[in-house]
Amino acid sequence: MKALYIQLEFELKRFKAEKNSIETIFIGGGTPSTVSPKLYEPIFKLLKPYLACGSECTSEANPNSATKEWLLGMWNLGINRISFGVQSFNNEKLKLLNRAHSPIQAKEAVCNAKEIGFENISLDLIYATLGDTKELLRHDIQTAFSLPINHISAYALTIEEGTPFESKPQMSKENLKLTSWIFKEIQAHGFEQYEISNFGKYKSRHNMGYWLYKDYIGVGSGAVGKLESQRYYPSAVLEEYIKNPLEIKSETLRDEDKKIEQTFLGFRSCLGVHGALLDKNEKVRADILVDENKLTEENGIYYNPDYLLADEITLFLSS
Numbered sequence: 001m002k003a004l005y006i007q008l009e010f011e012l013k014r015f016k017a018e019k020n021s022i023e024t025i026f027i028g029g030g031t032p033s034t035v036s037p038k039l040y041e042p043i044f045k046l047l048k049p050y051l052a053c054g055s056e057c058t059s060e061a062n063p064n065s066a067t068k069e070w071l072l073g074m075w076n077l078g079i080n081r082i083s084f085g086v087q088s089f090n091n092e093k094l095k096l097l098n099r100a101h102s103p104i105q106a107k108e109a110v111c112n113a114k115e116i117g118f119e120n121i122s123l124d125l126i127y128a129t130l131g132d133t134k135e136l137l138r139h140d141i142q143t144a145f146s147l148p149i150n151h152i153s154a155y156a157l158t159i160e161e162g163t164p165f166e167s168k169p170q171m172s173k174e175n176l177k178l179t180s181w182i183f184k185e186i187q188a189h190g191f192e193q194y195e196i197s198n199f200g201k202y203k204s205r206h207n208m209g210y211w212l213y214k215d216y217i218g219v220g221s222g223a224v225g226k227l228e229s230q231r232y233y234p235s236a237v238l239e240e241y242i243k244n245p246l247e248i249k250s251e252t253l254r255d256e257d258k259k260i261e262q263t264f265l266g267f268r269s270c271l272g273v274h275g276a277l278l279d280k281n282e283k284v285r286a287d288i289l290v291d292e293n294k295l296t297e298e299n300g301i302y303y304n305p306d307y308l309l310a311d312e313i314t315l316f317l318s319s
């Protein structure tokens with residue numbers, strides 16, 4: 001946390017951050033709920049003058065470490081949105097995913113957050129895992145909606161390099177029909193789908209900020225920041241980061257990189273893609289998809305009604 005503080009001071013200068021200019025904060029991980037609120041105090045003290053009025057301040061939390069004391073401590077620091085990494089309310093599935101919490105702990109953590117005063121409460125569910133059935137997923141979704149939440153993120157399990165699952169690729173098993181059913185089931189409970197993985201009565205402004213391609217300061221080992229055409233990578237090796245938090249690698253984003261990223265982010269979300277981003281040929285292709293009702297167009301912006309087709313549409317336009 002001391003190393004992170006040093007990097008944050010540096011980044012606030014690099015980004016020429018002005019008072020009241022930071023719209024959102026997102027504390028992710030790793031597992032933020034394993035760190036005592038006391039250790040976050042200096043960071044919130046440093047950030048306070050830069051925070052815009054009404055800023056959205058989210059922290060992720062794991063049900064087994066997000067105690068009532070921890071939640072209250074973060075609330076008192078100014079966190080006003082909590083995202084619980086629940087993943088499932090099924091015991092066997094939690095074991096399969098090597099999660100350290102139980103379904104009861106997950107329910108208690110959400111209710112504790114509500115009791116403390118959090119209005120913006122989200123939970124994550126993972127699907128497309130080995131052993132998933134409609135019954136299991138229906139129970140996960142119904143249990144989620146029995147809790148005081150206003151947002152759900154549902155992620156298809158991906159096999160990431162350098163993780164234990166890398167040697168168990170069979171763990172990830174997607175069935176697109178089941179995925180479409182999950183999306184409809186969550187929406188049937190009144191949560192709007194505003195991105196391929198995100199649903200809610202509330203749209204997370206931090207997530208939207210990424211998809212609107214806004215600039216963001218990224219601090220901490222393994223974090224990523226973006227300022228105009230520069231992307232910054234502090235060391236993902238914890239010991240190296242602690243030794244020198246200002247050892248930060250960077251990459252320059254070419255216009256083509258930015259365009260591709262903005263295109264698939266736009267088609268994966270409710271934001272759409274502005275026609276000005278597309279060249280003549282891509283516009284012709286986009287209009288073909290409009291004629292085929294695979295895209296809609298309004299005020300020069302192309303919208304994708306089926307987020308599961310986002311990557312195919314992006315590839316089709318640029319092919």
Ligand SMILES: C[S@@+](CC[C@H](N)C(=O)[O-])C[C@H]1O[C@@H](n2cnc3c(N)ncnc32)[C@H](O)[C@@H]1O
Nearest residue numbers: 083085122124125153155156157158159160204
């Ligand atoms: C993406 S962030 C959550 C952001 C949060 N949903 C929000 O709206 O603020 C962390 C979540 O990523 C998901 N996740 C982690 N590893 C994953 C993997 N390999 N495949 C799919 N989802 C994963 C887990 O659900 C984890 O709780």
